[in-house]
Amino acid sequence: MGELELRRLTVSYGERPVVAGLDLRVADGEIVALLGPSGAGKSTILKAVAGLLPASVGEIRINHQLVNQLPAERRDAVLLFQKPLLFPFLDVAGNIAFGLKMAGIGGRQAAARIAAIMAITGLDGLARRRVHQLSGGQQQRVALARGLVLAPSILLLDEPLSSLDAELRQQMRELIGRVQRETGTTMLFVTHDQSEAFAVSDRVALLLAGSLRQTGSAEELFYHPADREVARFFGGGNFIDGRIVGGTFAGASLRCPTARSDCATATAVIRPEELRLVESGGDNCLDGVVETVSFEGANSRLQIATAAGTFTLLAVRPEGRVGQPVVLHFPPERLHIFPCPEGGR
Amino acid sequence: MRRRLLLTAVLVGAILPFLPLLLWSFAERWFYPALFPEGWGLRAWSYLVDTAGRQIIDGLVASFTLALATTALSLLLGIPAGRALGLYDFAGKRLLSLLLLLPIIVPPLAVAMGLHRWFLQLGLAETFFGVVLIHLSVCLPYTIFVLQGVFRDYNPDFEAQARSLGAGPLAVFWRVTLPLTLPGIAVAALFSFLLSWSQYLSTLIIGGGRTLTLPILLFALIDSGDRPVAAAVSLLFVLPALLALLAGAQALGRGNIEGVR
Ligand SMILES: Nc1ncnc2c1ncn2[C@@H]1O[C@H](COP(=O)(O)OP(=O)(O)O)[C@@H](O)[C@H]1O
Numbered sequence: 291m292g293e294l295e296l297r298r299l300t301v302s303y304g305e306r307p308v309v310a311g312l313d314l315r316v317a318d319g320e321i322v323a324l325l326g327p328s329g330a331g332k333s334t335i336l337k338a339v340a341g342l343l344p345a346s347v348g349e350i351r352i353n354h355q356l357v358n359q360l361p362a363e364r365r366d367a368v369l370l371f372q373k374p375l376l377f378p379f380l381d382v383a384g385n386i387a388f389g390l391k392m393a394g395i396g397g398r399q400a401a402a403r404i405a406a407i408m409a410i411t412g413l414d415g416l417a418r419r420r421v422h423q424l425s426g427g428q429q430q431r432v433a434l435a436r437g438l439v440l441a442p443s444i445l446l447l448d449e450p451l452s453s454l455d456a457e458l459r460q461q462m463r464e465l466i467g468r469v470q471r472e473t474g475t476t477m478l479f480v481t482h483d484q485s486e487a488f489a490v491s492d493r494v495a496l497l498l499a500g501s502l503r504q505t506g507s508a509e510e511l512f513y514h515p516a517d518r519e520v521a522r523f524f525g526g527g528n529f530i531d532g533r534i535v536g537g538t539f540a541g542a543s544l545r546c547p548t549a550r551s552d553c554a555t556a557t558a559v560i561r562p563e564e565l566r567l568v569e570s571g572g573d574n575c576l577d578g579v580v581e582t583v584s585f586e587g588a589n590s591r592l593q594i595a596t597a598a599g600t601f602t603l604l605a606v607r608p609e610g611r612v613g614q615p616v617v618l619h620f621p622p623e624r625l626h627i628f629p630c631p632e633g634g635r
Numbered sequence: 636m637r638r639r640l641l642l643t644a645v646l647v648g649a650i651l652p653f654l655p656l657l658l659w660s661f662a663e664r665w666f667y668p669a670l671f672p673e674g675w676g677l678r679a680w681s682y683l684v685d686t687a688g689r690q691i692i693d694g695l696v697a698s699f700t701l702a703l704a705t706t707a708l709s710l711l712l713g714i715p716a717g718r719a720l721g722l723y724d725f726a727g728k729r730l731l732s733l734l735l736l737l738p739i740i741v742p743p744l745a746v747a748m749g750l751h752r753w754f755l756q757l758g759l760a761e762t763f764f765g766v767v768l769i770h771l772s773v774c775l776p777y778t779i780f781v782l783q784g785v786f787r788d789y790n791p792d793f794e795a796q797a798r799s800l801g802a803g804p805l806a807v808f809w810r811v812t813l814p815l816t817l818p819g820i821a822v823a824a825l826f827s828f829l830l831s832w833s834q835y836l837s838t839l840i841i842g843g844g845r846t847l848t849l850p851i852l853l854f855a856l857i858d859s860g861d862r863p864v865a866a867a868v869s870l871l872f873v874l875p876a877l878l879a880l881l882a883g884a885q886a887l888g889r890g891n892i893e894g895v896r
């Protein structure tokens with residue numbers, strides 16, 4: 291059983307608030323990814339929840355109990371840092387036993403719990419290993435086991451995969467998912483990598499410059515961003531300014547039906563991989579000229595200048611040359627229209 | 636392998652220079668230009684054990700308690716100070732670091748002479764605590780200097796991790812901070828112990844001849860001109876220090892091997 295609730299949480303270093311007015315709920319058994327660029331304040335939030343930094347304003351509740359005043363060692367939340375931080379003077383089992391020892395649990399009960407968690411995290415047979423003899427992936431698994439063995443109400447993970455190479459990262463991702471299913475541990479998982487956030491979590495919370503901008507499923511954030519900055523974070527910066535009248539968005543000779551009510555300053559956005567190059571103009575098309583082409587492997591990125599601004603298009607195969615006149619098609623069902631800004635009606 | 640090398644180096648470097656002392660202590664007759672003594676005997680050692688035995692044991696006890704008390708105090712003050720200097724940046728840190736080195740640069744004689752007046756006024760002169768304090772003025776800067784280096788390479792996230800795993804402040808210190816910094820702390824303690832152990836002038840000035848440590852007895856015996864006896868006392872004086880050094884080197888050797896990733 292573990293539930294975390296943050297209400298209007300503000301955390302400051304000195305006078306400077308780094309995270310402000312944060313509201314977030316993590317339900318029992320849920321795994322929420324806290325996603326944001328480096329410096330957004332993700333680690334700061336985890337430290338505040340863990341009790342390693344004081345909250346200047348707001349409430350932190352674990353299982354409905356207010357824990358703001360509880361010191362870190364008495365909070366039912368365990369923080370795992372980016373580095374494994376295994377104690378070099380203890381062996382693998384000693385590291386995993388550390389928290390149990392602190393809780394006064396020893397003997398057979400501790401041994402059983404340690405053995406069970408080592409089996410789940412794939413550490414069988416390594417109990418007496420010195421920690422510097424372990425690989426990076428094994429070290430990270432010991433760190434995970436050291437937290438899990440305490441069966442905390444909530445496990446806080448601070449970019450635990452970012453120091454691993456690609457293949458190990460994939461394995462760890464799967465391991466964390468499996469461990470979560472097997473133990474039902476509630477987790478708040480911090481990452482700056484959107485694909486990691488999407489793959490690991492039930493829900494994603496996007497943090498930009500210390501404030502939570504959107505919370506929802508991965509698809510919601512990716513295809514229905516709340517505003518321009520959220521869209522930009524996920525790599526979608528194709529904006530079309532226009533207006534909504536009688537259930538239709540119109541802007542730059544593009545039109546699409548929408549359920550939103552009338553709005554004088556509406557903005558639509560389309561993901562670069564949804565734009566198409568077509569042979570000849572028609573409805574929802576703009577004429578343009580290719581400005582740049584860059585081959586990026588899995589796809590190619592084209593910048594296309596039109597009368598309504600420059601658009602980015604991602605194509606599966608390199609197509610078009612610089613200077614070539616093209617026709618851009620905007621499939622209307624792919625346009626996402628932002629909520630009308632304040633005072634835009 | 637590495638440990639054996641280290642031990643060999645310590646043995647050769649630390650013990651070989653004492654060979655002449657060893658020879659002198661067993662010499663009955665040894666005149667220039669003979670390479671080795673011409674007559675052997677136990678006179679010097681029996682003098683130490685029988686005639687001066689009581690005095691020597693008192694001197695050993697005095698030196699030992701002084702060095703121990705000084706070391707304990709210098710760790711007690713040096714750990715927090717070294718930690719602050721090593722881990723955190725603050726205004727005036729460089730100046731402070733420099734000031735801390737001053738007692739190392741200024742001759743201890745000058746420091747002891749200067750402080751003697753104050754110690755007299757404060758009633759600290761000719762007391763055990765007064766001598767501890769004057770030894771501390773020599774030992775503490777070294778201790779802080781060593782520990783500052785230890786904490787520069789120290790990652791305090793280990794402590795945060797331990798707290799999150801349920802360790803209170805005291806448990807964090809004993810079970811995380813101390814084991815992580817033990818090799819460095821051992822070096823600092825060793826320095827402090829040996830420095831205090833070998834103090835002569837400062838003990839003489841502040842102790843006023845009341846605190847009869849081994850070095851003070853040693854100088855008195857050397858003054859008497861009896862070389863074999865002085866050599867025997869010197870050896871006795873060096874022995875505990877040598878043992879401490881060996882113990883320290885062993886702890887260090889282990890620490891180094893553990894530190895290899
Ligand atoms: N100890 C500190 N003192 C002052 N500012 C800090 C400290 N730690 C982090 N910051 C600042 O707080 C902001 C958020 O940092 P952090 O929470 O580590 O971001 P993230 O984990 O999202 O990369 C950054 O601008 C960083 O410079």
Ligand SMILES: [Mg+2]
Nearest residue numbers: 332333334448
């Ligand atoms: Mg961070």
